[in-house]
Amino acid sequence: MAMKSFPKPSELPVPAGAEGWERIYPYYLTFQPQLQEVEDAKFWFCDSQHWPTVFKPFETIGGEFAVKCLGQYNARHLMIPNANGIEFRIHLGYLYMSPIPVPEEQIAGRVPLFTERIGHYFANWDSLLTQWKTKVRGTIDEMEALTFEPLPDVVPMDDIVSGKAMDGSEVLLENYDRLIQLAYQNWQYHFEFLNLGYIAYLDFFNFCKEVFPDIPDQSIATMVQGVDMELFKPDDELKHLATLAVELGLQDRFGATDDVDGTLAGIEAAPRGAEWIERYRQAQDPWFNFTVGNGFYGHDKYWKDHQEIPLGYIADYIRRLDEGQTIVRPTEELIAEKERIVEEYRELLDDDVRDMFDAKRGLAATAYPYVENHNFYIEHWTMGVFWRKVRELSRMLQAQGFWDQPDDLLYLNRNEVRDALFDLATGWGVGAPGGPVGGLHWRPVIEERRCIVDALKTARPAPALNTPPASITEPFTRMLWGITTEQVQQWLGDGDDTEGGLRGMAASPGVVEGVARVITDADQLADVQQDEILVATVTAPSWGPIFGKIKATVTDIGGMMSHAAIVCREYGLPAVTGTGSASTTIRTGQRLRVDGTKGVVTVLDAPEVTGPGAHSHHHDAAPDAGAPAHA
Template sequence: MSGFPDPLEVETPDEMEGWEEMYPPHYIFSEERAEWERRQFWYLDKIHAPDPMYPWDLIFHEAWQIALAQLNTRVFCIPPAQGVAQRIVGCYFYICAVEPPSEETIQKKAELFQKRAFYVFENYEKENLYEKWEKKFRELGEGVKNIEIPDLPTFEPDDRVFPEPRGYFTSYDLMEAYSKLIDSIYKAWQYHFQYLNLSYLAYLSFADVVRKLFPAISESTIGKMVAGADVVMFRPQEELAKLARLAVSLGDKVTSILKSDRSPEEKIEELSTFPEGREWLRDFEEAKDPWFYVSCGSGWFHYEGSWVNTLSVPFEYLKSYIETIEAGGSVERDIDEIHKKREELVKEYRNLIKNEDDRNAFDQAYDYVRRIYSYAENHLFWVEHWFHTIVFEKMREFGRLFVRYGMLKEVDDVFLFNRFEIPMIIEDLVTAWALGENVPPRAEYWKGIAEKRKKILEAARNWTPPPALGTVPEEVAEPFTVMLWGITQDKVSEWIKGVTYRPEEVTEIKGFAASSGVIEGKARVIRFLDEITEVQEGEILVCPNTNPSWAPVFTKIKAAVTDIGGLTSHAAIVCREYGLPSVTGTGVATQVIKTGDIIRVDGDSGTVTIVKRAGE
């Protein structure tokens, strides 16, 4: 099937010249592998990378490319599934589910899968596999926190010499600190997939059963049956609710400070001047680690920030929580209630199954998914939020060191270099230091590269990459491809539409019916978070996808349409909560729809119609 551009022939704007140098060579399409690369189906991964990729931030993707695939192909051996390969074109991130292996390999894998996966499902609870996972993962994260990034001393201190010279000194310490950081990231991402592929499989197999019994059931209802109530990801919010309650119980002096318009630093300062304030601060400090190590966004990008380094975010929440409590409202999630509701939902569907064998299959599949699915929910906090926050903070320590010695202009410029380039900057710096007084490093060279890359990324932001490249495969077997990216036959046809038709000629696009309701209104196309202030009351948001940092905008809009994301995507969940219609995973909405177009969002059928073009 043709329809998508040749991956080797994509043209990027002149202002982006040199983008290839920002990433490792195995991320670039090349003649060397062209035959294989053209045969695969590459699609833009806007879920994990909606914006142009910062070179250093690619590290998590580099790590998951290896870890996810290895689980499928070499460890649990999901029979027809291979890995998910990655490429970068014009700073945008493309992925592809690799075609299935030979029949012979599938057979061999099936035997291993049976043995190994079965063991995990049978022993997940008995052997406390999750608890063991969390323990070792947290130890790994604590290890990263404790990595020391020393400043370069004029002279090594005495204790490095007496009573016995240490033998290696600060230059080595710095190089080792970076290596340790990198090693830990790779290890963490191997841990990340330890039970994830299997929990997705359990989910998909339950979904299969439910869909056979209730052919018309929606994905969001299946999601509701499986979702846990007591999920770690909700803890940050629950901790804030507790802190808000405590503040109210401590009296007006504490609450009036927390409700004021002062900065978080000023509030902390003022609270520390009296006993009740200090009592509140004690609990606040205790909650901070680990619960404030939560990203303001998805956790994938350094520029999103986390609560611990963007205290204005949790303090803003605290203010509104306190106001809600004072108005007699509740801010706590009623876990028992959520639990009860889910059980009722499952029970009611179960009651509709009249055949005993079918009911049995439903029970079996449900038992398996309930056993392991909490892993899919909990790992997200520990890896993408907690661990990534620690990692970004550690990298900023390197950034500060580089700025101190004039190697870079700004701390966050450190993320403009890929993970293989940082050791060169470290080496340049420690070489100059070791050589002695008045020896210059190539600081201007590094700063020059940083400036150039900022411009390339800026140009990439204004460029629209094609939604997919290469050849559409006959089938997909990789569980993540289906579960996370929602790749289906319909989806691919829709994407082809977006490529082969001129966007201005398209009048209807399709996606997931993510949140019910039908509404018509003016579209506002937002491609980046920093444009979000342009959204006007009552408009329909059209964007690549959303994450928790987009949350405030949902009180303003009357519907949401996204390019990528299934029924469990952030936009889908929030829209259902606010009762707004939503169509997600359209593939092409931000290309086809223009700000000012009048569109109709049908969240029941998953259709978006362009009723009237802006200016017509």
């Protein structure tokens, strides 16, 4: 019998060793016992699309800034008539969200405010977007300039003579506060245009559904695709570098790309190798400020700091070029397909409706690229610089004896770090022989928290909590996360029977068969072989270089506007997103049929798939060990 609701937060078992986990996160991020009745009455879904692994205490900053700033643009800036922000909580180390509707009686009053505000943006789109880039770049440059130097043994004589009368500890404290503020600043900028991009697309989407009741979601998405997006620039740069390496006859210099220095020295020593190296250096600024993760974790690896990653991708592109493959995206075909579909639908309309169609489509096509491009500037570039500075600070405090591992600062929350800095300033400033007490205090705390985080990682999150509403209307929830009324029912085992397979969102059209490659961590990307089908909890935009290698993509979470969906459409690959459990129920090596037109993934060989979203006639099959708790 299918369950009609998901478990309540209090019903989920705490993994052994994670007892007391609530204490490691800010008090306002966990479910409150005294609000249990209120919070249990709300539907919460897990955003494993952006936060697929357990938070260390410092890392909640990304979740807090992102979701708070998304909400402020809905609820305080743009006054979206039917959607406020999204409440969020951390439960058992994962982030859960609950969209906040606008009470029926307030909707009409917000419409004129909303119209005036978005009217301003859409009327001045290009100049405002140029201004946006200047603002964001200014924040990044200021962040780059921050330093975390150890305090001197003696204040320099120059500071005595100049009458500065300060010891340098104020710079340390100010720079830390400024680092946090600058990250917050760029997250506020992040959503200034993002919500507008979704609104323009959603407006066009709803209009199409009204005038063409049977139009597939994919056809609407196709009508704005085939654009030159900045988010694809890092990958395009690698393709140019691979093409140049082939032109210059440097293929044999890419045999051991894990040795970055050796590879670059070998290229430079080759005839015309210096020409390639010069082009490689140019590509790095800014395009190597790109992470294989998504920018929300301190452990995310950036190309700039781990050049074996881009060099490995370049080597793979060189191999494909030598095999005679085409490595460029099929942009011209995509544009031709877009124009064909636009024309077909336009012809069905009367003149007055056609004008409205053109206006709405034009607006969506203008605003749509930002939905992906912002990602490079904020998640990748801003957060890459942010985490680099956090690591610098952590290592400085490690050298002062505060903790043992270089990145242990991540086990403190951001306010505790400020306490640690003041402890450092005090112990040093008064000349105490023992110095700061931080080492005594923080080592056992960090060890305890490390054990809790590791224990929380042993359990996969439940995809949702509590009873879903009769219908889900909040636009972001549907578009970005793919949390629709139908999909939630599917997770609860209440959808159409899909024998031996999973049902998700028809995110990018086409049908292919191939061998599954399940990826749960960006470090496994090197394992992906030519023509496999990628199965993942979620894909990051920075996985672009493998999209030319694979046949299709299947994800656990994500809607029509998720990165996986957008990237697959731009690469012309079938995709099914939002299956709920593909990554925990499909095994690497199984043969799959992916139908991105219908949103169905079929496993063509045993073992049979079980778990939420999966259906077979063997209802007594044991759920997969890695499947979410309610499977």
